[in-house]
Amino acid sequence: MKQNPHRILVLWGSFGWSKSPPVPTSKAGDPRTTLNEAVVFGGLERRMISHDFQGGDITAIFGGIDLDLTEAHIVGNEAVLAITAIFGGVELRIPVGWQIAFRGAPIFGGIEDKTRTARVDDPASPLKTLVITGAVIFGGLEIKN
8 A cells, every 4th residue: 555645744734733823822911900912023112001010921022012111000019020032122111119120031132121220218118129020032121211
């Protein structure tokens, strides 16, 4: 019995088509307090003015995101923002009263923190912390005030 090589090729190709697209799915959250943005081969400029910013998920694949949080406020002590930049870049602007804690992995990418943290004279009102998690792979993340 002779096997048809086209049958094997069609079977192999059908496995790739059944998978979901590479764009990550956003987690549920209130769009007034939580960011869930993804760009692929594109760009996005966004300004968040929430009085209860809770964080979110930002993904840039072969694209760029410009995110302005200078008018946002964190109600608790911290907010967590997951940033993934693959062959892309993210520019993040934060208020002077916030500090950055990066808990991620730059892999052939760069993270530049150009922020100036304000001095707090009152220990009863500590600085708010924006915790950034995620990965920067062949891309860049720039954080400034």
